[in-house]
Amino acid sequence: MINFPVLRTKRLTVRMKELPMLDAIALAAIPPHLNEEATTAFLNASIDSIQGIENPEDWTVQERTMAVCHYMASAMDDGPDFSLAGGEARFSDYLVGEQDYPDDLIEIGDIEGDRWEVRHLTGALAGSIERLQGEIPSVSGYAHWRIGRMAAQLVPNGNAVPTSGDIDAAMIERMRVIASYPESVFTRLMGAFEQSRQALDHLFILEADEHGLIALPREGSAAEKPPARFPVSACITDLAKYLGGKSAVSSA
Numbered sequence: 001m002i003n004f005p006v007l008r009t010k011r012l013t014v015r016m017k018e019l020p021m022l023d024a025i026a027l028a029a030i031p032p033h034l035n036e037e038a039t040t041a042f043l044n045a046s047i048d049s050i051q052g053i054e055n056p057e058d059w060t061v062q063e064r065t066m067a068v069c070h071y072m073a074s075a076m077d078d079g080p081d082f083s084l085a086g087g088e089a090r091f092s093d094y095l096v097g098e099q100d101y102p103d104d105l106i107e108i109g110d111i112e113g114d115r116w117e118v119r120h121l122t123g124a125l126a127g128s129i130e131r132l133q134g135e136i137p138s139v140s141g142y143a144h145w146r147i148g149r150m151a152a153q154l155v156p157n158g159n160a161v162p163t164s165g166d167i168d169a170a171m172i173e174r175m176r177v178i179a180s181y182p183e184s185v186f187t188r189l190m191g192a193f194e195q196s197r198q199a200l201d202h203l204f205i206l207e208a209d210e211h212g213l214i215a216l217p218r219e220g221s222a223a224e225k226p227p228a229r230f231p232v233s234a235c236i237t238d239l240a241k242y243l244g245g246k247s248a249v250s251s252a
Contacts, residue, residue: 007070009203010100012063013051016071020045024236028244035212035231036127039064042232046071057124058163060101061213062203064123068230069095075235084228093222094215099202105155106199108192112185117155118196121206124163125152128171130212135172136179141210149208150193151175 004016019027023045030038043056043064053059056067069091076082081090108116129148134140139147151174152161161170181189205216207227217225233241 002075004071004074007067009063009066011052012059014067014070015048015050016046016067016074017048018046018075019236019240021240024240025244027232027236028241032231032233033211034130035229036123036130038232039068040123040127042071042235043067046235057122057127059123060120060202061123061126061206062201063101065206065213065215065230066203068232068235071235072230085226089217089222089225089228093217093225094204094228096201096203096205096218101202102200106196108154108196111189111192114156115158116189116192117158118153118193118200119155119160120200121149121153122163124167125161125171126213128152128167131168132172132175136175139175139179142208145208145210145212146190147175147179150178150190153197154178154189154193 002018004018007014007016019042023041027038027041027045030041040057047056047067050056053063056064059067072082073080073091081092083090084093105117105119108118110116129145129152132148133144136144136147148171151171161167161174178186178189205218206213207216208214209227212229214227214229216227217223
């Protein structure tokens, strides 16, 4: 049995437990491109109790990453500061532990007659971006995640995409609106979004590439390290991967 210390952040107190084999097999069967879906399933299966925000889909993507890494730090063979990128980096190169949850919203200001704010990206919103790949013609990969994050996190005139109900329908509508802006307006809005959302960074500095969310190295001595992912596949055994229909190599 693996013993996990209690995870405490500004908004959460989480007690974790070792994955049951049945859940590990189910996780192994989730396609690797559905990382947000796998993270939600992993958290639901590995959390014993929560004080604070009860639903992991309502956690920020940084808080979700922290919980996955907390499990990895206890379960990995090379200890709490586990290695990444083939030994090129360590967990501590990405953790910004001194910087926890800031404000709920950051005001951007007026653009094209609308008042804009930016909010956190939650698991529910990130999962929607992931599911909507390919729904907008000619928008895929990096562009999809960039426009998806803008749709999820930008709040015009207090009108945020809801995080309950049919999130996907609301998200795709907002993504189409943003993608249809004149190029000059889109460029200005994206620049304001990128600058303002940095004020919401906590625990990790998360970006997105064509495959989804990635963690950037912290500033200082780790700045030259490569971006990293913390897939939940790293938390399950080779046996679970085999029983879930994947080779250990292909799902690592």
